[in-house]
Amino acid sequence: xxxxxxxxxxxxxxxxxxxxxxxxxxxxxxxxxxxxxxxxxxxxxxxxxxxxxxxxxxxxxxxxxxxxxxxxxxxxxxxxxxxxxxxxxxxxxxxxxxxxxxxxxxxxxxxxxxxxxxxxxxxxxxxxxxxxxxxxxxxxxxxxxxxxxxxxxxxxxxxxxxxxxxxxxxxxxxxxxxxxxxxxxxxxxxxxxxxxxxxxxxxxxxxxxxxxxxxxxxxxxxxxxxxxxxxxxxxxxxxxxxxxxxxxxxxxxxxxxxxxxxxxxxxxxxxxxxxxxxxxxxxxxxxxxxxxxxxxxxxxxxxxxxxxxxxxxxxxxxxxxxxxxxxxxxxxxxxxxxxxxxxxxxxxxxxxxxxxxxxxxxxxxxxxxxxxxxxxxxxxxxxxxxxxxxxxxxxxxxxxxxxxxxxxxxxxxxxxxxxxxxxxxxxxxxxxxxxxxxxxxxxxxxxxxxxxxxxxxxxxxxxxxxxxxxxxxxxxxxxxxxxxxxxxxxxxxxxxxxxxxxxxxxxxxxxx
Numbered sequence: 001x002x003x004x005x006x007x008x009x010x011x012x013x014x015x016x017x018x019x020x021x022x023x024x025x026x027x028x029x030x031x032x033x034x035x036x037x038x039x040x041x042x043x044x045x046x047x048x049x050x051x052x053x054x055x056x057x058x059x060x061x062x063x064x065x066x067x068x069x070x071x072x073x074x075x076x077x078x079x080x081x082x083x084x085x086x087x088x089x090x091x092x093x094x095x096x097x098x099x100x101x102x103x104x105x106x107x108x109x110x111x112x113x114x115x116x117x118x119x120x121x122x123x124x125x126x127x128x129x130x131x132x133x134x135x136x137x138x139x140x141x142x143x144x145x146x147x148x149x150x151x152x153x154x155x156x157x158x159x160x161x162x163x164x165x166x167x168x169x170x171x172x173x174x175x176x177x178x179x180x181x182x183x184x185x186x187x188x189x190x191x192x193x194x195x196x197x198x199x200x201x202x203x204x205x206x207x208x209x210x211x212x213x214x215x216x217x218x219x220x221x222x223x224x225x226x227x228x229x230x231x232x233x234x235x236x237x238x239x240x241x242x243x244x245x246x247x248x249x250x251x252x253x254x255x256x257x258x259x260x261x262x263x264x265x266x267x268x269x270x271x272x273x274x275x276x277x278x279x280x281x282x283x284x285x286x287x288x289x290x291x292x293x294x295x296x297x298x299x300x301x302x303x304x305x306x307x308x309x310x311x312x313x314x315x316x317x318x319x320x321x322x323x324x325x326x327x328x329x330x331x332x333x334x335x336x337x338x339x340x341x342x343x344x345x346x347x348x349x350x351x352x353x354x355x356x357x358x359x360x361x362x363x364x365x366x367x368x369x370x371x372x373x374x375x376x377x378x379x380x381x382x383x384x385x386x387x388x389x390x391x392x393x394x395x396x397x398x399x400x401x402x403x404x405x406x407x408x409x410x411x412x413x414x415x416x417x418x419x420x421x422x423x424x425x426x427x428x429x430x431x432x433x434x435x436x437x438x439x440x441x442x443x444x445x446x447x448x449x450x451x452x453x454x455x456x457x458x459x460x461x462x463x464x465x466x467x468x469x470x471x472x473x474x475x476x477x478x479x480x481x482x483x484x485x486x487x488x489x490x491x492x493x494x495x496x497x498x499x500x501x502x503x504x505x506x507x508x509x510x511x512x
Contacts, residue, residue: 013190014132020186021125024088027179028121031060031095031114034156038169045169048104059108062218063115065407066211069260069400071120073202075127080194084124085187090117092180099173123399128191158315161308206260209249216242217408221415225422264391265398273494274386275405277338280488281378282409284345284481287417288352288371289314295474296364299467300357313365317372318379325380334381339492341381342485344374349482353475357467385495417477424473425466432465 035042035056043053075083094114101107163171220238227235253259266272289311296307325337348371351363383402390398 016186016190017128017132020183020190021128023179023183023186024084024121025125027176027183028091028118030156030159031118031176034160034172034175035060038160038164038172041164041169042107046101046104046107052104055104055108056111057222059111060115060118061222061407061411062215063112064119065214065218065404065411067116067119068123068403068407069210070207071123072400073200074120075124076197077200077202080124080127081187081191082193083120084128084191085184087117087120087124088180088183088187091121092176092184095173095176095180099170123403126399158308158312161304165303165305201258203256203258203260206249206252206256209245209252210260212245213242213249214404214408216245218411221411224415225419229419261401262394265394265401268390268394270385270389270495271387271398273491274382275402277378277382277386277488277491278402278406279409280484281375281382282406282411283413284349284485285375286410287413287481288349288478290414291417291421291474291477295355299470299474300359310361310364311368313368314372314375317369317374318376319372321373321376322380325377329381329384334384335492335495337377337381338385339489341374341377341379342489342492344370344377346374346482346485346489348374349478349485353479353482355471355475355478357471389496413481417480420480421470421473421477424476425470428472429466429469432469436461436465 039053039056042048042056046053077083078086091114094110094117097110098107098114101110159175160172163169163175216238220235220242223238224232224235229235230239249260253261253263292311293307296302296310297304302310321341328337348367351367351370355363386402387398
């Protein structure tokens with residue numbers, strides 16, 4: 001897969017182009033989570049069932065994951081500027097169509113297309129920033145880019161909650177229109193054109209088998225909880241398709257002369273460790289957000305807007321950490337910063353595993369800031385180490401695989417944690433119900449409204465037990481993610497450290 005020849009714009013345009021590509025990055029990153037809080041409102045408006053409305057999320061995630069590995073080839077084939085403009089224009093247009101959707105079929109179709117056009121925005125934004133800034137400023141540029149990548153999904157529920165509360169769920173999509181138009185105008189005016197390279201070889205068999213493997217896996221993960229996993233024929237078919245396609249992809253890459261994925265990638269210890277790390281970060285970041293939204297709204301009773309505001313400090317912590325990291329990379333061993341980030345993330349998850357129904361907003365905010373700081377300290381240093389020893393001709397493919405690993409980690413993390421939440425809630429409810437016996441002393445002093453001899457009393461008792469069971473299940477999930485963060489810590493020792501501290505040019509090479 002080739003890469004377009006970079007073209008550096010005049011320094012006077014650098015600020016405008018930076019704003020444009022950051023708008024594109026944030027616009028795409030926001031859309032991974034902004035629609036979550038609006039789903040109940042969409043469900044009513046589009047006359048969809050609970051199972052059906054989840055396709056609004058699934059359709060976007062699946063197509064974005066499938067298209068991301070092809071970004072490098074498409075950029076080289078059509079020219080980076082042309083492809084960037086097409087992606088932004090397509091994403092903006094499909095956002096408008098999503099907001100105008102009148103039924104579920106239309107919404108799913110438009111979200112599929114939105115995922116197709118949205119997938120290239122983040123890697124293209126990274127490439128443009130690297131071209132625009134001189135080598136000595138690439139560390140700071142990548143920290144700025146990382147803010148959009150990591151903060152977008154965190155701020156999505158906050159912005160989505162505010163738009164849904166005060167306007168309409170359709171504005172979750174309409175908000176992209178002014179951002180997209182500004183981005184297009186800025187790119188047309190200031191971004192230098194890069195040469196297209198017609199006739200590039202493309203491994204269609206490798207791409208199709210990888211796309212089938214990823215798409216089937218995503219569908220299985222997203223629908224497994226609703227369909228009772230392998231009790232469902234659909235899930236069994238999706239698992240079989242994913243496994244068969246993955247097998248064909250691996251065999252093809254091991255035997256063919258020209259393949260979609262260069263196996264030299266997996267000979268680099270830092271790169272292999274890095275994609276494992278980003279998988280873990282994907283699990284922790286989005287799975288935490290997927291759990292916290294229902295924890296705050298369903299269990300603690302916060303309105304949708306307040307719940308979104310309480311999630312925002314994670315983004316603040318991440319932004320602060322990334323701006324600090326961008327200035328420290330040339331002075332501090334990147335592995336130490338990754339280790340610090342993992343420890344901070346583990347501390348936050350440990351505190352979250354001790355939450356109660358009386359947890360205060362200040363405690364929610366403090367754990368959010370700590371976790372945000374941890375994620376910020378992990379992301380950029382880990383990217384530096386991951387690509388520091390990778391040959392230049394492998395970086396385009398490596399970046400695509402890096403992003404893909406993060407997306408798959410997110411999908412698996414959310415699916416597994418939501419599954420465990422439901423399973424554990426039922427188990428703990430059954431266990432707690434055994435204590436609701438008339439001969440137990442506490443049952444002798446219940447208020448009249450909780451009298452188990454009445455229908456109302458039994459219903460209220462059951463609601464109380466369910467609430468306590470759900471609380472324990474949430475805390476168990478947070479504890480599992482705490483363990484995952486700790487288990488990832490020894491991976492830092494597997495990463496090779498340069499003989500000397502990274503200077504700015506080496507940081508640049510690692511991130512290009």
